[in-house]
Amino acid sequence: MTGTSPRRKTGGRQAQIGLADIEREGLRLGLADLTVNGVAGALGVTPAALYRHVDGKFGLESVVGEAILAELHIIDDPADDLNAHLLSFALQLHTFIVDRPGLAAYLQTLFPRGASGLRLQREAVEALGRRGYGAAGAVMLSGTVASLAINLSAAEERHRPYHDGPHQRELEKVYALLASDEVLAPVHAELPAISSGDYFLMVMTACIRGLTTAAPPGRPVIETLTDLGLTD
Structure with missing residues (x-):
């Protein structure tokens, strides 16, 4: 109106x-x-x-x-292969979301809700179309990557007050609890400290590799979904 x-x-x-x-x-x-x-x-x-x-x-x-x-414009580098493109897509989405509190929850609720969301989804499909995907496969692949990126970004937003905000003492209690366990303490001492950005990169890289292996260009969507566990 x-x-x-x-x-x-x-x-x-x-x-x-x-x-x-x-x-x-x-x-x-x-x-x-x-x-x-x-x-x-x-x-x-x-x-x-x-x-x-x-x-x-x-x-x-x-x-x-x-x-x-409307301010989000995903840059698609033509030189990027499929995995590099999807990882760049996820990273750009993540950076945009974490700088705007509340956006992750907005995207998790319903998408798309209007012209800006439609544009972003259409552009994601077009970018994968340039890499050999039909529209249905592109929607499935880009939507899965976007959903994972959004959910990880939402989790990072929820955890931020415990790492960089007023609830750091609660995080220290968690570390102390782990340190008191005879099984978990040496394991956590051995693991390297990983930033939230590095964690996002690692998880997205692993998932994208798995997705593109299961859903290469040209494979029918229903065949991919069945292979991944869809029953009916």
């Missing part, structure tokens, strides 16, 4: 808000802190005024989330 709705009267005149105002204040608040009341308060209107433009919290999230995704 593109109409305007009244703000509270100021100086005898009735100010107006539109969808662009809602989007602007929603972006300022960010998805992690987004509420109908918060946006309404920032605009100086009642929450009811927002409902003329958005369908509650879900609709508000969609407006803001699609505006954020």
Whole structure:
């Protein structure tokens, strides 16, 4: 919807808000802190005024989330082979998500929700099409890689307060608990410390290798899915 709705009267005149105002204040608040009341308060209107433009919290999230995704443009290097392309896709997605709190949860809820999500999915299919995949295989492969990247990014966002924020003492308790176990303590002492970025890279690399082995270009999707455990 593109109409305007009244703000509270100021100086005898009735100010107006539109969808662009809602989007602007929603972006300022960010998805992690987004509420109908918060946006309404920032605009100086009642929450009811927002409902003329958005369908509650879900609709508000969609407006803001699609505006954020409009900024995401995955770079596809023609020189990248299949595995390199998918890993680059995952890394670019990860970097974009972790810099925008709340975006991972938005993507996990439903996708796509609007034009920006459709564009990203279409571009992912086109990039794999240039590497020999039909549309169905490209959707399956890119969607699986994207889902894993999003879920790992969401986990990193949840864990961040325990590594870099106010709950570091809780993490120290976990380390102390492991150190007290006679079986696990020497194992964890032997393992190298791995950053969240390195962990993401390792997991995505392993999964992409497995996916592209099971689903090479030209293999029918149903054959791949059956091979991976689909029964009916």
